[in-house]
Amino acid sequence: MTTIDRFSSLGIENAPGQQSAGHPTHEAASILVDFSHGDVDAFPPPPGAIEAFHEAFVAGAGRAYSRYRGHSDLLEATAGKIAEFTGAPVDPARNLMITPGTQGGLFLALAALVNPGDKVAIIEPDYFANRKTVTFLQGEVLPVPLDFADASSPGRIDLEKLQDAARAGAKVLVFSNPNNPTGVIYSRDHLEEITAIAEEYGTFVVADQLYSRLIYPGRSFVHLRSSGIASDLCLTLMGPSKTESMSGFRTGVAVGPASILKRMEQILAIHSLRTAGYNQAVLKVWFEEPDGWLDQRIRDHQEILHHMVSLIGKADGARVRPTEGGSYLFPELPPLSISVLELCDLLRTKYGVIVTPGTEFGPQFRSNIRLNFSQDRQRAIEAGEIIAQFVQDHVR
Amino acid sequence: MTTIDRFSSLGIENAPGQQSAGHPTHEAASILVDFSHGDVDAFPPPPGAIEAFHEAFVAGAGRAYSRYRGHSDLLEATAGKIAEFTGAPVDPARNLMITPGTQGGLFLALAALVNPGDKVAIIEPDYFANRKTVTFLQGEVLPVPLDFADASSPGRIDLEKLQDAARAGAKVLVFSNPNNPTGVIYSRDHLEEITAIAEEYGTFVVADQLYSRLIYPGRSFVHLRSSGIASDLCLTLMGPSKTESMSGFRTGVAVGPASILKRMEQILAIHSLRTAGYNQAVLKVWFEEPDGWLDQRIRDHQEILHHMVSLIGKADGARVRPTEGGSYLFPELPPLSISVLELCDLLRTKYGVIVTPGTEFGPQFRSNIRLNFSQDRQRAIEAGEIIAQFVQDHVR
Numbered sequence: 001m002t003t004i005d006r007f008s009s010l011g012i013e014n015a016p017g018q019q020s021a022g023h024p025t026h027e028a029a030s031i032l033v034d035f036s037h038g039d040v041d042a043f044p045p046p047p048g049a050i051e052a053f054h055e056a057f058v059a060g061a062g063r064a065y066s067r068y069r070g071h072s073d074l075l076e077a078t079a080g081k082i083a084e085f086t087g088a089p090v091d092p093a094r095n096l097m098i099t100p101g102t103q104g105g106l107f108l109a110l111a112a113l114v115n116p117g118d119k120v121a122i123i124e125p126d127y128f129a130n131r132k133t134v135t136f137l138q139g140e141v142l143p144v145p146l147d148f149a150d151a152s153s154p155g156r157i158d159l160e161k162l163q164d165a166a167r168a169g170a171k172v173l174v175f176s177n178p179n180n181p182t183g184v185i186y187s188r189d190h191l192e193e194i195t196a197i198a199e200e201y202g203t204f205v206v207a208d209q210l211y212s213r214l215i216y217p218g219r220s221f222v223h224l225r226s227s228g229i230a231s232d233l234c235l236t237l238m239g240p241s242k243t244e245s246m247s248g249f250r251t252g253v254a255v256g257p258a259s260i261l262k263r264m265e266q267i268l269a270i271h272s273l274r275t276a277g278y279n280q281a282v283l284k285v286w287f288e289e290p291d292g293w294l295d296q297r298i299r300d301h302q303e304i305l306h307h308m309v310s311l312i313g314k315a316d317g318a319r320v321r322p323t324e325g326g327s328y329l330f331p332e333l334p335p336l337s338i339s340v341l342e343l344c345d346l347l348r349t350k351y352g353v354i355v356t357p358g359t360e361f362g363p364q365f366r367s368n369i370r371l372n373f374s375q376d377r378q379r380a381i382e383a384g385e386i387i388a389q390f391v392q393d394h395v396r
Numbered sequence: 397m398t399t400i401d402r403f404s405s406l407g408i409e410n411a412p413g414q415q416s417a418g419h420p421t422h423e424a425a426s427i428l429v430d431f432s433h434g435d436v437d438a439f440p441p442p443p444g445a446i447e448a449f450h451e452a453f454v455a456g457a458g459r460a461y462s463r464y465r466g467h468s469d470l471l472e473a474t475a476g477k478i479a480e481f482t483g484a485p486v487d488p489a490r491n492l493m494i495t496p497g498t499q500g501g502l503f504l505a506l507a508a509l510v511n512p513g514d515k516v517a518i519i520e521p522d523y524f525a526n527r528k529t530v531t532f533l534q535g536e537v538l539p540v541p542l543d544f545a546d547a548s549s550p551g552r553i554d555l556e557k558l559q560d561a562a563r564a565g566a567k568v569l570v571f572s573n574p575n576n577p578t579g580v581i582y583s584r585d586h587l588e589e590i591t592a593i594a595e596e597y598g599t600f601v602v603a604d605q606l607y608s609r610l611i612y613p614g615r616s617f618v619h620l621r622s623s624g625i626a627s628d629l630c631l632t633l634m635g636p637s638k639t640e641s642m643s644g645f646r647t648g649v650a651v652g653p654a655s656i657l658k659r660m661e662q663i664l665a666i667h668s669l670r671t672a673g674y675n676q677a678v679l680k681v682w683f684e685e686p687d688g689w690l691d692q693r694i695r696d697h698q699e700i701l702h703h704m705v706s707l708i709g710k711a712d713g714a715r716v717r718p719t720e721g722g723s724y725l726f727p728e729l730p731p732l733s734i735s736v737l738e739l740c741d742l743l744r745t746k747y748g749v750i751v752t753p754g755t756e757f758g759p760q761f762r763s764n765i766r767l768n769f770s771q772d773r774q775r776a777i778e779a780g781e782i783i784a785q786f787v788q789d790h791v792r
Contacts, residue, residue, distance in 0.1 A: 006511070010662040017461055017669075041457040050453050057446050057644065061437040064644030065413055100496060100646075104668035115402070116512060116534070133666045138512070248453065248460030250496075250672035266406040270529045272500035273413075276646035276672055 009135045014341065015128060016356050016372075032352040033383040038327060038374030040245040043300070046293055048285040049246055056281035064277040069265045070098030074283050081287040082255055085213075086236065087226035094258040097265060098275045098283065102210045102239035102252035105264075106174075107133055108271065109206050109235050109254060112263035113172050114139040121165040121173040123157055124362035125330065127180045127208060131362075134174075142170050143362070148182045149332070151321040155184030159193055166201035173198060176208040177224065178215070181330040181361050181370040183323025185215070188222040195229040204260075205234045210252075211326030213294065214243040216302050219324045225255065232257045240286045242327070242374070243297060249279045301327055304373045304380050311384035315391040327374040330358065333367050335396045340366055347390060353383045405531045410737065411524060412752050412768075428748040429779040434723060434770030436641040439696070442689055444681040445642055452677035460673040465661045466494030470679050477683040478651055481609075482632065483622035490654040493661060494671045494679065498606045498635035498648035501660075502570075503529055504667060505602050505631050505650060508659035509568050510535040517561040517569040519553055521726065521757035521764070523576045523604060530570075538566050539758070544578045545728070547717040551580030555589055562597035569594060572604040573620065574611070577726040577757050577766040579719025581611070584618040591625040600656075601630045606648075607722030609690065610639040612698050615720045621651065628653045636682045638723065638770070639693060645675045697723055700769045700776050707780035711787040723770040726754065728763050731792045736762055743786060749779045 012018050016036035033039075056063040063071070072092075079092035090096050099105030106129060114120055116138035122130050124143045134141050142165040148155040162173070173194070177186050186194070198205050207224040215221045225236050239252025252275075254264060268274065305323055313320045317334025336343065340357045347353040358368025369387075373380055408414050412432035429435075452459040459467070468488075475488035486492050495501030502525060510516055512534035518526050520539045530537050538561040544551040558569070569590070573582050582590070594601050603620040611617045621632050635648025648671075650660060664670065701719055709716045713730025732739060736753045743749040754764025765783075769776055 007508075007659050007662055010659075010666070012464065012662050012665045015464075015665055018463060018665075037461055039457050040460045044456065050450065053453075054446065054450070057449075060440070061435050064436045064641075065433055067414060068408065068411075100668040101672075103666070107667050111532075112403075129666045136507075136663065136666055245460075248673035250668060250670075250675075263403050263406075266403055266408050267532065269408045269411055269414075270406070270499070270525045270532055271503050272496040272646060272668065274646075276497075276675055277644035279646075279672055279675065 006136070010132050014344070014357050014360055016360070030352045031354065033375050033379050034354040035371040035373070035375065035383070036354050036356050037247070038242065038245065038372050039376055040248065042376040043245050043297065043374055045245045046285055046289040048288070049249070049282045052281040052284045053249070053278050056278040063281065066274055066277055066280065068268045068274050069261070070275060071280055074098060074280050078253060078283050078286070082238070082253065085287065086223040086255070088223070088231070090255055095255055095261065097254050097261050098280050099239070099252045099254050100272055100275045101247070101250040102208065102237050102241055103129060104250065104271070104275070105237040105239070105252045105254040106130070106208060108264040108267050109237065109260070110134060110137060110172070110174065111267050112260050113204055113206070118172070119165065119168060119170045121162060121170040121203070123175045123179070125181055125358070125365055126361060127176045128360040130174050142168065146179060146182065146184065148184050148321055149319065154187050154190065155179065155182060156190055157194070159197065162194065163197050166197050166203050170201070170203050172204045172206060174206040174208070176210065178211045178325030180211070180326065181328045182321060183326050183328050183330070185219055185221055185324040188227060191222055191224060191227040195227060198233060199230060205229065206237070207234065208237045210237065210239055210242050212238065214298060214301060214327060215325045216298065216305070216323065221325060235260055240282065244286060246282055249282045251275050251279050251282055253283070301374060304375065304377050305329070307377070307381050308371065308373050308384050311381065311388050314388045316395055318391060327372050329371045329373055330368050333369065333391055335367070336391065336394045337396045338394055340369060343390070343394070344369065347387065351386050353386055355387070402532070406528050410740070410753050410756055412756070426748050427750065429771050429775050430750040431767040431769070431771065431779070432750050432752050433643070434638065434641065434768050435772055436644065438772040439641050439693065439770055441641045442681055442685040445645070445678045448677040448680045449645070449674050452674040459677065462670055462673055462676065464664045464670050465657070466671060467676055470494060470676050474649060474679050474682070478634070478649065481683065482619040482651070484619070484627070486651055491651055491657065493650050493657050494676050495635070495648045495650050496668055496671045497643070497646040498604065498633050498637055499525060500646065500667070500671070501633045501635070501648045501650040502526070502604060504660040504663050505633065505652070505656070506530060506533060506568070506570065507663045508656050509600055509602070514568070515561065515564060515566045517558060517566040517599065519571045519575070521577055521754070521761055523572045524756040526570050538564065542575060542578065542580065544580050544717055545715065550583050550586065551575065551578065552586055553590070555593065558590065559593050562593050562599050566599050568600045568602060570602040570604070572606065574607045574721030576607070576722065577724045578717060579722050579724050579726070581615055581617055581720040584623060587618055587620060587623040591623060594629060595626060601625065602633070603630065604633045606633065606635055606638050608634065610694060610697060610723060611721045612694065612701070612719065617721060631656055636678065640682060642678055645678045647671050647675050647678055649679070697770060700771065700773050701725070703773070703777050704767065704769050704780050707777065707784050710784045712791055714787060723768050725767045725769060726764050729765065729787055731763070732787065732790045733792045734790055736765060739786070739790070740765065743783065747782050749782055751783070
């Protein structure tokens, strides 16, 4: 693979957060809603985050530097919370590391697992960095479709395709749960079916559960690591960047086998040495939110979700599957007189509404857009009406 | 290369900051001095750093997320400072990015430049991550020795070996200046000799100038980027982590050709998305320290340097080249009855003095240790006396 090929597959022009790059007024008022990521003004971090950071800064030397995998006391304090939340034990000395955001954890995990030429099963649609990271590492992507079109059925990946990939030698399966961009949650039964294939072929499973605390009422969430899979075959990524709005601190965690974490720590040493020493302290307030804080956050998101589903559903032929977990919607638009990239461009330049083209989540999603609806409610509704009308006006 | 081979070359057990990992009391008082990195209690960050961070946090959404390469206003404000300091223009829109620490910048730069099988010229001794990162990227390391033994002569790399490496197809040369671990500064003439070879063979040069603001009186420092090299052949890494003690924020910058920065930004998207949004704000206080702050910092370090050189020089047969820039010493110890790894272990476990074995900087430095003397003066002196006595007691 030439340098040009290698980097052309890593395009970021339309990646979330980048579309506004050519737009000098991005950080000014002309953006109505940036649906490419959540709005931490509308949903601020829980109390105590900045205080924990400040305390670490004042404490000085002992907090500026840590072992690459993180401060021991924070690993210890966090292990118990993660064990309780995920329903399986976590040894803080062996099975946990603090990562530079959940994205940093994903990179480290895949870099520890994927050698050039290795095959990796990737769900489509799924988080854009899964595919890009495997490509960067010169692994081979084996796509496995997720069936999410019928909103009345549980989302399911194509198990036959997964089995084909495993049989072809896929060393790793990586997927997000709740799924980014569709908001699908994998059921216990479905996780068990996936696990059975992974165990039969020895495929290592990386689960990105960044959104696993934002689960809507009536849905249940099962953690891969307590779903029956062998503990040496799975690694879980989480962090307080989304539900808890702490993305600006770039701090997450990885939970998995000691041997893989050891490799991840070796890579972290050259990747960026460690998660910023003071930033690690925000893990203190994670899972320690005031009573009712998380419930309120879920209710608030659910309300925006209802509005967005009904607004975008108004456009003739648009199909919107309601989100089960997380704050993404991935509507399929009807055939339009313009491409989805042109649509994204026009929404941005004419109305200050930024959405992410579906093609970031798999090349075939040329009729989808992704919206992160963790936004100010009124502005999200206004932008939702604009999107629906704009789509309606361009139906072919 | 198998997975095992690949990771065995990335050992971190003796890397700076890690030696205390097996030492449960590390973060307690039993450590007298940790010479593996600087002490930010002895040398705190300049005023305003935590305030800039806090302000960014309070500002909220606009500062939590940025383009991958960093907030536009910070790129603009920083470009002028870097241009003035380095003596060559910096276009903030094309030639500058904010990186997750200088280490993060190093990883991104090498990942953007080195494909599997590519040859990379590496100075020995030099910063341990240069070699490890190239190995991780499956490049081939071509070592080029630095002659620093004679303290009365300027440090010089072996130009014949560099020429051999360039002729053999080295795509990249990466080096630190001031050199980590020896504190050697490359003279203007020597930089021009290096540049002539790089330009003849089209070798791209990455200069890690992390310590370029801590230059001792009587020494002059020339920036590679204004030493006459073609601007499309060089990239400079800097950051406020060392002289300015802001390592706990993991923020640095890379200055280089637009085409390379574009690739680095593509990799940053999967590496960790961006330098933590709020942390980027500490660049506001960089190069804006109060009058006299930097001079005082240099004087304080120079005083400790004098003490350390004379203390460690006391051990029979020890050779210590005084540091020209930065806060590292790399003494060569006389033949001992124990290995340098045993020495490091015993110093740590018996006296709470942590030093880094020379082998982290090149496999041949089995008689050297590295000390970062950016420490509390009294404790550094006490530890220096311990080291000298311990070495003396174990001379073969």
